[in-house]
Amino acid sequence: MQLGRVVGTVVLNNRNAALEGVTLLLVQPLSSSRQSVGRVIVAADSVGAGPGEEVFFVRGREASFPFHPTEVPVDAGIVGIVDHWHVG
């Protein structure tokens, strides 16, 4: 998983049927010092995150698990909203 900040939303018009009702958010991966690391990704949201919030996201097939039993074709998913983190 990685830390990230929600920086926007994506709305699909013509989409895969399994993506119906799935919220897609733009996420900027972050370092623990809140620096942007790498490029912005699109992630499926299953925890009710919104723009500006700090979250953590999972990559890979596991990103679809929160939507079980629907098999959603996603490879990144927000699985938690971060209250805070502490380094050291």
Place this chain on the structure above:
Amino acid sequence: MILARVTGTVVSTQKNRKLEGAKLLLVQPLTLEDTPRGPELLAVDGVGAGVHEKVLIVLEGRAASDAIDRKAAPVDAAIVGIVDVVDLG
């Protein structure tokens, strides 16, 4: 699997229910020379690791989920051991 150093702790109240009670740690992947390599990751802890410890991490969903004894948890990284020694021969 990769070697990493635990650098911090993460607190999240609102999260997937399969992650309830799981300990989330910030880890920095390391080279064999113990220098940082790549971005920090979040890993679930399956062994009771603490900050500053060097650990072994699985970077694959099914293995990570097994490491915390939860079927189909949405995780992609887990700490599966605390490293005593790495011997480069």
